[in-house]
Amino acid sequence: MNNFIFFSLIFFTSFLISETKLIILGSGTPNPDPERYGSGYAIVVNESAYIVDFGPGIVRRISAMSPSWGGKFSSMELKNINIAFLTHIHSDHSGALADLILTPWIMGRSEPLNLYGPKGLKAMSENIIEAYIDDINYRLYGSQPANKLGYTTNVNEIMKDGTIYKDKNIEVIAFKNNHGDFKNSFGFLFITEDKRILLSGDTAVSGNLIKYGKNLDILVHEVFSSETFVNKTKDWQIYHKAHHTSSIDLGKIAKQLNPKKLVLSHILFWGATDESLINDVKENFNGETIVAKDLMIIE
Numbered sequence: 361m362n363n364f365i366f367f368s369l370i371f372f373t374s375f376l377i378s379e380t381k382l383i384i385l386g387s388g389t390p391n392p393d394p395e396r397y398g399s400g401y402a403i404v405v406n407e408s409a410y411i412v413d414f415g416p417g418i419v420r421r422i423s424a425m426s427p428s429w430g431g432k433f434s435s436m437e438l439k440n441i442n443i444a445f446l447t448h449i450h451s452d453h454s455g456a457l458a459d460l461i462l463t464p465w466i467m468g469r470s471e472p473l474n475l476y477g478p479k480g481l482k483a484m485s486e487n488i489i490e491a492y493i494d495d496i497n498y499r500l501y502g503s504q505p506a507n508k509l510g511y512t513t514n515v516n517e518i519m520k521d522g523t524i525y526k527d528k529n530i531e532v533i534a535f536k537n538n539h540g541d542f543k544n545s546f547g548f549l550f551i552t553e554d555k556r557i558l559l560s561g562d563t564a565v566s567g568n569l570i571k572y573g574k575n576l577d578i579l580v581h582e583v584f585s586s587e588t589f590v591n592k593t594k595d596w597q598i599y600h601k602a603h604h605t606s607s608i609d610l611g612k613i614a615k616q617l618n619p620k621k622l623v624l625s626h627i628l629f630w631g632a633t634d635e636s637l638i639n640d641v642k643e644n645f646n647g648e649t650i651v652a653k654d655l656m657i658i659e
Contacts, residue, residue: 386418387653389452390452403530405529412548413445414453419464422441424655443525444475449484454481461511473510475516476525479518480517532548541602558572559580564605569613573619574617576619583625588629606640607640614647618645624637
């Protein structure tokens, strides 16, 4: 009897403890690397999926993680995707919005897609729906059965730093980062029962990121190679230093924040290798460092 109670408590407790996972959907940049899709991530907790950025190809990456296509996350079935966050409106981060609005609806989503992101996201969403209105009407009123809510969106534009979303699984805090002259650009801090995960968005070295990046389990940060940066022309060097973070500087950031895991993503290699990037980081940070690859699962 006592053994039954003991194992029952273990079984019951397992349902109470969150097991948050980070999935790399796309680790690429505007450069069309066929191995690295546009920027995109999923944070999965308690059978719910929260999408961050939706660069080109991301909807197919989401689907690849679902049981329908050989994956193991039921929350990644497209019909279950109903919330997404956008760091900024650059095409390599937002180019799959039409796919994210329409394809899950075609696959059975019956509620609006909730979107959180910078100013301009509402207009983008509305313009996409207008552009596809003939397709939408055909599906609504033709012979193909379709519901009347799944293609609609609820858009929440971020105006300032702070909590932008909270439910029983997660709290999401947005903060301005430092993406050069691109002012409506954010990073996100996700807080669950068992994890603190910060996604930098596209950013040069940012004091605001340091402010919000304390006590992290996972820091996902964009990066360019310090080694091959010297081969860029002077004008591109000026641009990248203002908009992005070098591998040497990222090591300094990681040393200051000391995350349990540092994930390099949105990587501008310019001919560098994974090993050289990690070596650059290790000049200042000796913690666990991971070079992101598409469809990687990080716990």
